[in-house]
Amino acid sequence: MTLLIVLISAVICTFLWYTKGNACRISTLCWMFWGASLMWLVDAFAEYAELHEEYFTPSAEDMLNDTFLGCSVVVFALVIWIIDLLLHDPKGIFRKKKSALKEVSEHV
Numbered sequence: 001m002t003l004l005i006v007l008i009s010a011v012i013c014t015f016l017w018y019t020k021g022n023a024c025r026i027s028t029l030c031w032m033f034w035g036a037s038l039m040w041l042v043d044a045f046a047e048y049a050e051l052h053e054e055y056f057t058p059s060a061e062d063m064l065n066d067t068f069l070g071c072s073v074v075v076f077a078l079v080i081w082i083i084d085l086l087l088h089d090p091k092g093i094f095r096k097k098k099s100a101l102k103e104v105s106e107h108v
Helices: 002-020 026-056 060-088 093-107
Strands: none
Touching (some): 002 026, 002 060, 026 060
16 A cells, blocks of 8 residues: 555656656655655565465555555655755745845845
């Protein structure tokens, strides 16, 4: 379930990057989601090698835990992306506000 949630996030993010461009540093978010997808794909292969047929019949508790983990990973990646976005300020919003505040303080 974790793999599925992160893969869906990666596909959506890649679609947004392809249609909207990289104005908001969406490529960083894409790299995070595709990296997590690759990690959980390897984990799925390793778990299948260990459990074989049992891998395809998880308990409800395991499914719930995997869903929570997948959602947590998506939220954590979004938080990291927002911090990166604020630090790099690609549209210069903070620089504009800083210069506007500087002009206001000079006139006072």
